[in-house]
Amino acid sequence: MKLSKLLIGLSLGLGFFAAATAQTTMRISISTAQNSHQGVAIDTFAKEVEKRTAGRYKVQTFYNGALGGERESIEAVQLGTQELAFSSSGPIPNFVPETKILDVPFLFRDKAHARAVLDGPIGQDLLTKFDAKGFKALAWAENGFRHMTNSKRDVKTPEDLKGLKMRTMENPVHIAAYKGFGIITTPMAFPEVFTALQQGTVDGQENPLSVIISAKFDQVQKHLTLTGHVYSPCIFVMNKASFDKLSTADKQAFLEAAKEGTKANRARVDEDDTKGVADLRAKGMTVIDNVDKTRFVAALAPVNAEFEKQFGKVALDKIRNYK
Numbered sequence: 001m002k003l004s005k006l007l008i009g010l011s012l013g014l015g016f017f018a019a020a021t022a023q024t025t026m027r028i029s030i031s032t033a034q035n036s037h038q039g040v041a042i043d044t045f046a047k048e049v050e051k052r053t054a055g056r057y058k059v060q061t062f063y064n065g066a067l068g069g070e071r072e073s074i075e076a077v078q079l080g081t082q083e084l085a086f087s088s089s090g091p092i093p094n095f096v097p098e099t100k101i102l103d104v105p106f107l108f109r110d111k112a113h114a115r116a117v118l119d120g121p122i123g124q125d126l127l128t129k130f131d132a133k134g135f136k137a138l139a140w141a142e143n144g145f146r147h148m149t150n151s152k153r154d155v156k157t158p159e160d161l162k163g164l165k166m167r168t169m170e171n172p173v174h175i176a177a178y179k180g181f182g183i184i185t186t187p188m189a190f191p192e193v194f195t196a197l198q199q200g201t202v203d204g205q206e207n208p209l210s211v212i213i214s215a216k217f218d219q220v221q222k223h224l225t226l227t228g229h230v231y232s233p234c235i236f237v238m239n240k241a242s243f244d245k246l247s248t249a250d251k252q253a254f255l256e257a258a259k260e261g262t263k264a265n266r267a268r269v270d271e272d273d274t275k276g277v278a279d280l281r282a283k284g285m286t287v288i289d290n291v292d293k294t295r296f297v298a299a300l301a302p303v304n305a306e307f308e309k310q311f312g313k314v315a316l317d318k319i320r321n322y323k
C-alpha cells in the first residue's frame with residue numbers, strides 16, 4: 001500500500017514541478033545578419049525575456065530572412081504562425097496605414113528628433129493602432145537614416161538619380177517619393193536584394209549605413225551618397241493573441257525586454273554611423289558625404305505637395321516641430 005502512495009506522491013510532485021518549470025518557446029525573425037543593429041536588438045530581447053520571465057518563455061532568434069522577408073514575417077505574426085518579428089517600418093503601412101506618415105522623406109531633423117517623436121506621444125499613439133490589426137506593437141526601434149547606393153555613377157545631385165533602376169522597400173510612400181526623383185523603382189523583399197545587385201537586375205538600393213555594412217553591399221555597390229532622405233524606424237511586433245495570453249507580469253516583462261532591445265539597437269546604429277563611412281571607403285566604395293540636401297528636398301516638391309494633401313500639413317508639422 002505504502003509503495004503505491006509513494007509512487008502517486010512522486011508522480012504528482014513531478015507533475016507540479018514540470019508545470020512550474022514548463023517553458024514556452026516563441027520565434028522572432030529579422031531580415032539582416034545577426035551581426036547587425038537588428039541582430040543585437042533581438043538577441044538582447046531574447047535574453048531579457050528569458051531573464052525577466054524566470055525562464056517561463058524562451059525566444060528562438062532567426063536571422064537573414066530565414067523565416068521570410070519582413071513583409072512575410074509580419075504577415076505570419078498577424079496570422080499567429082510566428083509569435084514575434086522585428087522589422088523596419090518598410091512593409092508596415094500595408095498592415096497599419098496610420099504609420100505611413102513616418103516614411104515621408106526629410107521629415108526628421110536627426111536621430112534624436114526621430115527617437116523623441118517615436119518615444120513620445122505621437123509614436124506611442126501609433127503603437128496603439130496595431131492592436132486592431134492583430135498585433136501587439138511592443139516598442140519602436142531604429143533602422144536609421146537611409147542613403148543611396150548604386151553601381152553606375154556618383155550621385156551628387158538629384159538629377160544624377162534620374163533613370164537609375166533602384167530596389168525599394170514594399171512601401172507606397174517611398175515608391176512615390178523615389179519616382180519623384182526620376183528613379184525607376186523596383187519594390188523587392190530585402191533577402192533578394194544582394195543577388196539582384198550582384199546580377200545587375202537593379203543598379204542600386206537605399207538603406208541606412210547599418211544595413212549597408214551588415215549586408216556587405218560594398219561587395220556589389222561602388223557608389224554611396226549620404227542623402228539621409230528618409231528616417232527608417234524598426235519595430236518589435238508580437239501576435240496579439242499570444243501577448244494577451246501572458247500574465248500581467250509577463251506582459252510587462254516582454255515590453256521591458258523590447259525596450260532593452262531598442263537601447264542596444266540604437267547604440268549599434270550610433271556606432272555604425274560613427275565608423276561606417278571610413279569602413280566602407282576602406283572597402284573601396286566612393287562615398288559622397290557633402291551633398292546639398294536642399295536640392296534633394298526641392299526635387300521632391302511636387303511629391304511633397306501630394307504628401308501634404310494625404311497626411312495634412314498639421315500632422316506633418318506636428319512631427320517636424322516636435323522638440
Ligand code: EAX
Pocket residue numbers: 031032070087088090143169189190206207208211232
Ligand atoms: O534589413 O528592406 C529594407 O531595406 C529594410 O531596411 C530592412 O530592414 C533591411
